[in-house]
Structure formats: structure tokens, C-alpha cells
Amino acid sequence: MGAPPAPRLSRGEFIALMGMIFATVAFSIDAMLPALPEIAQALTPGDPNLAQLVLTSFVLGLGIGTLFTGPLSDSFGRKPVIMAGAALYVIGAILAWVAPSLELLLAARILQGLGAAGPRVVATAIIRDLYSGRAMAQIVSFAMLIFTIFPAVAPMIGAVIIWGFGWRAIFLAFLIFSALSVGWLLIRQPETLPRAARRPFRLSPLWEAFRETLVLRQMQLSIVVQTLIFGTLFGTISSIQPIFDETFGRAASFPFWFAFIAAVAAPAAPINGILVIRLGMRPLVRRALLAQMLTSAFVAGLFAFGSLDAAGFWVFFAWSCSVFALAGFTIGNLNALALEPLGHIAGMAASVMGALATVGGAAIGAVIGQFFDGTPLPLILGAAILSGLGALVMIWMPRDRG
Secondary structure, three states: OOOOOOOOOOHHHHHHHHHHHHHHHHHHHHOOHHHHHHHHHHHOOOOHHHHHHHHHHHHHHHHHHHHHHHHHHHHHOHHHHHHHHHHHHHHHHHHHHHOOOHHHHHHHHHHHHHHHHHHHHHHHHHHHHHOOHHHHHHHHHHHHHHHHHHHHHHHHHHHHHHHHHOHHHHHHHHHHHHHHHHHHHHHHOOOOOOHHHOOOOOHHHHHHHHHHHHHOHHHHHHHHHHHHHHHHHHHHHHHHHHHHHHHOOOOOOHHHHHHHHHHHHOOHHHHHHHHHHHHOHHHHHHHHHHHHHHHHHHHHHHHHHOOOOOHHHHHHHHHHHHHHHHHHHHHHHHHHHHHOOOHHHHHHHHHHHHHHHHHHHHHHHHHHHHOOOOOOHHHHHHHHHHHHHHHHHHHHOOOOOO
């Protein structure tokens, strides 16, 4: 006889909890955006662009940690790995709080990213333990609504903390957030992987699971497409504060504009959750990428050849909303497509996909960020190219049958 299924929270509480766990990453990145000018002034005054590495170093640690947390959760259970990741995240936050140089701050952010990989990846595995196919895509889409709310409020929270206590105090806010989100999970969510279903933590079974994950065609293509999407997102996140500051002279009001962007983009996730049941995952991803490619190419043309003057800000604002909406129509669907046939090794599959896509996306985003020349054009051109490549790859994606 198989192990009995794990008890479930109510659908609403489960979605809210998973959304808050996912939001650990968004909060850890977006709350830092208002601090970039002060970090640059304090730690790297000769090259302000280097302050962007505070964001990409966290994402690098996240990608590396993602490779390990899933297999560990397949062997030891979901909740213990989340607890261990949260402990690393808190230690990284404390070290970043006291770091006296940019190099040590970046090292602490890498450690913080390593810890955040636990909640991020294992939450995906928990959802796959309980749901599959289009139902999983729908749950992830609704959870991402909460995930997208945090970018709306995180820069304002960061700005308030900077105003009252200085930019270093943001790292203490990360500690509090982790305690609340992980504490909620530990108290309310039962373990979803029973002992009978756990895999031995030995090299041979791990290698077999790793190989099984990577030979699956839809996993391979999902990783490639997610890498391109994450490259667009991380490039935008790295460049958006300098663009608001240097291009449009709106540094002081940036947290409010960023909140507005997130609020406008937020409905994409629940709309996807409604449409995915009827249309399927693959068509939605393909159409979203095509739309982003055409939008970015058109906007790049306006900035390159047009005379936008004051209208340039509003064009960039609308384009930024489209980039963040892209995540709502793609990430959950790609996760569900890749994990649908791999429920028995959901932790390993989530780790491999998350690690490769995150590290690749962080590298692409860091390169795009360093091309910032005082205008939005390099960023928008990069988004057009990456979205076009993603749409092309989706031609070979197997059709979902959920």
C-alpha cells in the first residue's frame, strides 16, 4: 500500500502561504532598490553601477543553492530543508547588516541567496506533491499574485526603513519576514512527503534522478525559456532604479512608481490562473513571449528614432508593466509543464530547473545591467531579443495534456 496523502490546508490558506514563501525572493531583491544610491555612495563611490551587484549576487547564491535544496528535500522531507534554508538566510542577513565593504556585503548576499533557495524550491515541490498539470499551474498563478504584491510594497518598505534607520536596517527586516513566513509554514502546513516516499541520499539514486530530469525534453526547453525570461526580469530589476534616477530624474518618487508598476502587472497571474484551465500552458507562454517581443521592439524603436520628450517616461512605465506581467503568464506554466511527469522526484526536478534558469538568468541580467548608458534602450533591446528567442524555443515544447 502507498503512503496516505498529506492533509491539505484550505485552498485559500495554502495559496496565501505559498505566495508568502515565494515572496521571500521578491522582498529580498526589491526592498534593496531604494538603497542602491546610498550603497554606491558608501561602498563604491567610484563606480556606482557596481551597486547593482548587491541584487545579482543574491540571485547567484539563490541559483547555486537551488541545485541542492530539492534533492535534500526528496531525502529528508520538505519542512526540515526549509528550516535549514531559513537559518542560512538569517545568518546572511546579519552578516550583510554589519559588512564593512562591498566585497563582504556581496559575500553575505550570496549566503543569503543560498538560504532563500530552501523556501523557494521546496515550496514548488510542496505544490507538486499536492497538485499536478493545469491544477498546479493554476495554484502557482494565484500564489504569484501574492508574490507580485510584494514588489509593490517592498521598495516603499525599504525607503521607510532607510529614512528611519539607514540602509543597513533593511537586512533586519529580512530576518523578521523570514521568521513570520517560515513560522507560518512550520505551524500550519503538514509535511507533504511521507517517509515511505523519500529517496535515499546516496550518489547513485541522486545521479539517476538528475539524469531523468535532464533527459526530459519539456524540462530542457522549460529551463531554456525560463533562463531567457529571468534574464529579462533581472536585467530590468538591475537597471530600473538608475533609469528612473538618471534618465527621468525621479529617484525620490521611485518606490511609489515601482509599486504602481507592480500593481498594474499583478492581475496577470490570476488572469493566467483562469485562462490556463481552458487554453493550456504552452499556448499562453508562447503568446506572452510573442507579445513581449513585439512590444519591446516597438518601444525600442520609439526610443532609438523617436522624439518622445516627456512622453518617454510614460512609454517606459507602460513597457515596465509589460515585463513584470510576462512573469505572471509564463513562470507558473513553465514550472507545471516541466514537473508534470516528475512528481516522484519533484524536489530534484525543481532544483535542477530553478538552479540552471536562475544562474543563467542572473548572468544575463548582470550583463544587461552593466550596459546601462543613461537611457532605457539597451535594456529594452535586450528584452526584445530574449523574448523572441523564448518564443522560438516554445515551438518545440510538447503539448500539455493536463
